Amino acid sequence: MHGFKFAVALILLFAACATDAAGVRRIKIDASAAGPWIAGAVWYPCATSVQDARSDDVALSGVKDCPLSGNKLPLIVMSHGRTGWFGGHHDTAAALADAGFVVAAVAHPNDNERYHDGTDSLEVLAGRSGDIKRLVDFMLGDWPDASRxxxxxxxxxxxxxxxYTGLVVIGGDPDFRKGQPRCARTDLRPLPVCAQLDSGELPMDAPAHDSRVxxxxxxxxxxxFLLPADHLSAVSVPIQLWSSDPSHQxxxxxxxxxxxxxxRLPSQPEWHFVANANHFAFLALxxxxxxxxxxxxCTDPPGFDRAAFHQTFHAEIIAFFRKHLNAGQKQ
Structure with missing residues (x-):
């Protein structure tokens, strides 16, 4: 489902869920030489009781513009999936905010639920990591509570x-060679990126890495297929890697x-295989x-409880980030 109808459905999804103590604000990263304007939202620790917060035409569960609670807070940036949106994992963002993290998510330009003219294109697959780097820059610079x-x-x-975007941000180097060999697979031939690489096209902007993550x-x-092993050799940060069940492929x-x-990774990640989960089980309820x-x-396989899984999912993510980000905490 694409376009306005899908956007309305996602708005209803966001409105239907509640958080325990997350503040929420809409954000806009202005257009610049680095790229077009980007819409998004930030969830953060807030001591005020739960209530629905409305911003523009989207109902955001949380406390709208609640004063942020805490200092020296860790930041998590989120990258959504193909034609997704910044609220697709809003329950995960809220759970992290409840646990003391600031969480920022954006809608990737030309590959989101409203605008997807660039989905699967070389431009988007090269540029998504730059969107995340700009988000980090914004959160550490222009966001009103950046000093926190x-x-x-x-x-x-x-x-x-x-x-994929995250792997590029932390050091992955996409294989954008002319005639990319894996694009010879029949199932990949319709992808715009493969046609562009076959013709020798190069991305306008190089993929962005960010050592701050x-x-x-x-x-x-x-x-x-764009990240063979030799193109992941520079990835060195800790990774928690989750897989759905290929029995639903x-x-x-x-x-x-x-x-x-x-x-393919140079060191073993923390591995989580979720039996009987399909790909979409990681999205919010x-x-x-x-x-x-x-x-x-929205349809889960018989016997799979998405709500129960998300409780475990969130607990594991929170524990992972606490373990690996607390080591870098400023004193």
């Missing part, structure tokens, strides 16, 4: 193409491609309306 963030404690969460949670990363995405990336309008992302 510990710039030595920055982590990343990436799902699907956002997982010290740990990463990567979920079902794709497209894995009839949907075209489940089970791909965390295990492949795991075997669906409202009844969204379940009706977007069954593909």
């Amino acid at each position: 963030i510990d710039d030595h404690r920055i982590g990343l969460f990436g799902f699907s193409v956002g997982g 010290k740990a990463a949670v990567i979920v079902d990363p794709w497209p894995e 009839a949907d075209g995405v489940s089970g791909c491609c965390a295990a492949t990336i795991r075997d 669906c409202s009844p309306k969204l379940a009706q309008d977007a069954p593909r992302i």
Whole structure:
């Protein structure tokens, strides 16, 4: 589902869920020489009781513009999946905020639920990592509470193409050679990026790395074919890597491609295989309306409890970031 109908369904999803103590604000990163304007949201620790917060046309669960609680807070930046949006993992963002993290997410230009003209293109697959670098710059510079963030404690969460994006941010070097050999696979031939590489096209901007990111949670990363082992050799930060179950690969995405990336990384990540989970089990729980309008992302396999899984999922992510980001805490 694309366009306005999908956006409305996602708005309903966001409105239907609640958080315990997360403040929330909308953000906008202005256009510059580095790229176009980017919309997003920030979740952060807040001591005020729960209430719905409305901002523009999107109902954000949390306390709108609540004063931030705490200092020297760790920052987590989030990268959504293919044609996703900045609120696709809002329950995960809120859980991290409740645990003491500032969490910032953006809608990747030309590859989000409203605007997806660039989805699967060379421009987007080269530029997504730059969006995340700009988000870190914004959070440490222009965000009103930037001084409350510990710039030595920055982590990343990436799902699907956002997982690929995260791997590039932490040092992965996409293979954008002319005639990229893996593009010869029949299942990849329709992808715009493969046609562009076959013609010898090069990205306008080089993929961006950001050494400020010290740990990463990567979920079902794709497209894995752009990151062969020798293009991941510079990745050195701790990674928590999650995989859905390939027994559900009839949907075209489940089970791909965390295990492949795991075997290519120079050091072993913290590995989590989620039996009976499909690819979309990592997205936030669906409202009844969204379940009706977007069954593909809302329907879980028989016997799989997304709500129960997310409790475990969030606990593991929080523990991972606490372990690996606290080591860099300023004194």
